[in-house]
Amino acid sequence: MLMIKRLMTQHMPGMLTCEEVDGFLYDFHEGNLSYLEKFTFKLHLSMCRECRDYVEGYVNAIRIYQAGFIKTNQSTKIPEDLMQAILKSRTSK
């Protein structure tokens, strides 16, 4: 299987190597790939399990830390004494 993959990525025109997939990953995640780029990116993923796992790991990592940070850090109650302290800090210089 590895040999077949190597043959295809090395010798078929328009085929991406795993390294080139990495080069496209950022823009893939941002939704910046052109139609053709996306096609070749997905074509590689369809025949390369390592890259599928790699891309999935990338997207998941972002999802995990975003969810953790944004969900838990969302309290917006500001205590009144802080408001007062802020206002006081203006004049007490």
Add this chain to the structure above:
Amino acid sequence: MLKKKPSAILNQDKNKENELIERLIENKDLAYETLVRQYSVRMYTTARRFFYTDDDAQECLQKAFIQVFKNISSFKKNSQLSTWLHRITVNEALMMLRQKKRQNTTSLEVFSQRYNEYGERTVFADELGNNLEDTLSNNIEVLFEKSEAKLSLSEIIYQLPEKYCNVILLRDIQEMNTKETAEILAVSEASVKTQLHRARLLLRAILEQEDRASIESNWKVN
């Protein structure tokens, strides 16, 4: 995301904002009270996304307002007040994070995904071929000043090399765009993209070493 408002309302808001700024520059107490009451929730939301505890976020908010009071006279009338306040809050947060950072983790910047001559993925390692997994398991205390092997997500992000930590917080947590991020960090947009991609890859590799379930649950109790 804010919904687009009809331009008449926008103008009205802008006029109100200009009026408020006028009165702030004239040093009217009531204007300051209005400013603090009207904008602090939004600024606090920004601050809260940088810090794990309410205390830190509150300290950040207070420091940001001190900067606002100091610099209000230099505020350019035609710019957006909320954007300016947001910028100040972000800068204060980054400054606080820099002061908190004690560990030097820049060494992690040399780790990246390696490929062989066929462009096939090999290891996540430094130039000498030391892979991240071994480095983390041998040096986790040194790198993260932590005795147990398990780290919480927040600790991991805070202890990343500063460049990486900043782009992750601004782009992925604050959800600011590349241009704004580049401006705040005083680097090029291209470098924001590169740093962010590297930071994410490093985080992905670190997360892979850790038990994800435990990281996610650690998050809540920490």
